Amino acid sequence: MSRITVLARAVQVLAVCAALLPGTGLAAGVTLPNGSPEKATEYYKKLSKTLGIRTPDTVLSTNLDEVLAWLGYRGLATVDLENLSPEALMCLGAPTCGDVKLSSPTGLSQLLQQGPLRPGDILVSRFFAPKITNVAEAPEKRSVGFRKLIRLKAREGSEADKHFIESATLIFNYVTKPNEAPFAPGVRSFNTQLALVSSGYPRPDPSCRGEDCRPLLDSIYWMDFGASGQGAKLSLQLDASFDARGLQPLQAGKPAGIVSYYVPDGCDSCHGDPPPRLGRGVLNELDTDHWFDRVAPTDDFPQLAKNGIPVLTDGGNDQTSAQFARAFDVIRQLNKEYAEMQARVNPKSFHAAATTTWLRLHEQTRQHRPPIERAIAPALQGPGPGLQWVRSSSEDVELLGLLNRYCFRCHGSIRFSVFNKTEVARRRLDIRMRLRPKPAQAEIEGYQMPPDREIPPADLERLVTLVNNLPRVPE
Numbered sequence: 001m002s003r004i005t006v007l008a009r010a011v012q013v014l015a016v017c018a019a020l021l022p023g024t025g026l027a028a029g030v031t032l033p034n035g036s037p038e039k040a041t042e043y044y045k046k047l048s049k050t051l052g053i054r055t056p057d058t059v060l061s062t063n064l065d066e067v068l069a070w071l072g073y074r075g076l077a078t079v080d081l082e083n084l085s086p087e088a089l090m091c092l093g094a095p096t097c098g099d100v101k102l103s104s105p106t107g108l109s110q111l112l113q114q115g116p117l118r119p120g121d122i123l124v125s126r127f128f129a130p131k132i133t134n135v136a137e138a139p140e141k142r143s144v145g146f147r148k149l150i151r152l153k154a155r156e157g158s159e160a161d162k163h164f165i166e167s168a169t170l171i172f173n174y175v176t177k178p179n180e181a182p183f184a185p186g187v188r189s190f191n192t193q194l195a196l197v198s199s200g201y202p203r204p205d206p207s208c209r210g211e212d213c214r215p216l217l218d219s220i221y222w223m224d225f226g227a228s229g230q231g232a233k234l235s236l237q238l239d240a241s242f243d244a245r246g247l248q249p250l251q252a253g254k255p256a257g258i259v260s261y262y263v264p265d266g267c268d269s270c271h272g273d274p275p276p277r278l279g280r281g282v283l284n285e286l287d288t289d290h291w292f293d294r295v296a297p298t299d300d301f302p303q304l305a306k307n308g309i310p311v312l313t314d315g316g317n318d319q320t321s322a323q324f325a326r327a328f329d330v331i332r333q334l335n336k337e338y339a340e341m342q343a344r345v346n347p348k349s350f351h352a353a354a355t356t357t358w359l360r361l362h363e364q365t366r367q368h369r370p371p372i373e374r375a376i377a378p379a380l381q382g383p384g385p386g387l388q389w390v391r392s393s394s395e396d397v398e399l400l401g402l403l404n405r406y407c408f409r410c411h412g413s414i415r416f417s418v419f420n421k422t423e424v425a426r427r428r429l430d431i432r433m434r435l436r437p438k439p440a441q442a443e444i445e446g447y448q449m450p451p452d453r454e455i456p457p458a459d460l461e462r463l464v465t466l467v468n469n470l471p472r473v474p475e
């Protein structure tokens, strides 16, 4: 495989793993499905009928503002969600809130006409998102991803509520230049993802009769919206201009040969167990610890810490402050809700194990814990010898550190989690081969790992050696 192809491949997979994208498109040779425009169109039409969002004939021209109204938030516009501070959004409608101005002069009264807003109906968190950052760029030029996450409970009596949707989680995505503080006033999301969580999965008693009988619903309905500056219109596929800007340099003069990524297959690939079972997706843990790892002096984003740009935007840099506690507690609440959702939908998924582990660790502390303390315990691993990464082994500490830096970005949600030692040991040979493929294997697109960058030779050497030393476990 030529260097150009390798890099183009890296772009494809990186784009997928950016988790920004309408679909988990992976090109030929890679077994995650990437869907198609036809499938995505059909999906949205079906979703329209199931959830009562417009009609199948017109759903493709819907936008995020309409979906907000459908959730019971008429009056609150996309631009308000992006521009207002988390503090202002979370206290909307409360008498203590002060004077919050929405973009429409009648916005607030419209919003409150639909019933009172209860505390906790809206949760907001802004954070550094290494996931959506192109690590193949040189550190000094590396732009940095940030996300604003908003969880809205479907309001009582709304169309969403009538269609058994409990909540909507939105992710606005932003990329900043190196050294630039995120969330400058007026900056708009270039792509926005939405998960509508239903209360209809698993299906209640199938023999059920009468009013309580719910239709068979997916656990999550996925939607994706294009650039907010252009109306946050429903999109089937990636807004390619982001890739063109952020990733094109990698392609060494090739035109931006970016594959398209479509809902829903891709979303379920990372938001569910392998093989992805469509319709049984779960939300993914918000792993604050991993974000903090990545700004350490020896990791990929030391400039953030150096420039005093906080990992949790609203928490500031002092992990013992009340401000940090408030920001952290929003994430804690979200992860609690995710754990409940995961336990209901797919309790054995490794995604559920990850969330449970985060919650246990952060029951007592809000402070950053290092990778070795975050190992998945044997009890959460499912069948197998139940190996665990341990602090007393310097090899474990070193190997898990490398896997966390170079692989977790994808192998925290795709196929296996690097925090599960049994799953890593099981793949010992495969990992070794994929790190240093023979020429014939290197020809296979997507075979070589990691696909998003070249590992510095010294680190690669250590990875191979340490993986080699892992105990032998049946595959």
Ligand code: HEC
Binding pocket: 016, 017, 018, 019, 020, 021, 022, 023, 024, 129, 131, 147, 149, 169, 170, 171, 193, 194, 195, 222, 223, 224, 262, 263, 266, 267, 268, 269, 270, 271, 282, 283, 284, 285, 286, 287, 410, 412, 413, 414
């Ligand atoms: C490469 C894996 C990957 C793919 C593909 C992916 N996601 Fe995610 N997604 C994640 C991870 C991991 C998080 C947690 C937030 C983070 O780490 O930035 C997340 C978070 C989210 C969230 C916030 C709620 C939560 O689960 O934490 C939404 C909404 C979301 N993704 C929607 C989508 C949609 C829609 C698609 C398909 C178009 C998609 N995702 C595809 C990995 C992925």
Ligand code: HEC
Binding pocket: 013, 014, 017, 026, 029, 030, 031, 032, 403, 406, 407, 408, 409, 410, 411, 414, 415, 416, 427, 430, 431, 434, 446, 449, 450, 451, 452
């Ligand atoms: C940018 C995303 C990404 C990164 C980073 C990444 N991988 Fe992967 N990896 C994938 C995808 C996607 C697949 C699925 C490919 C397929 O099915 O052919 C995969 C598959 C694998 C597999 C085989 C799948 C299985 O179930 O056993 C192994 C082993 C693997 N990767 C190891 C690694 C290691 C080790 C690293 C870090 C050094 C790494 N990967 C980093 C995306 C990534």
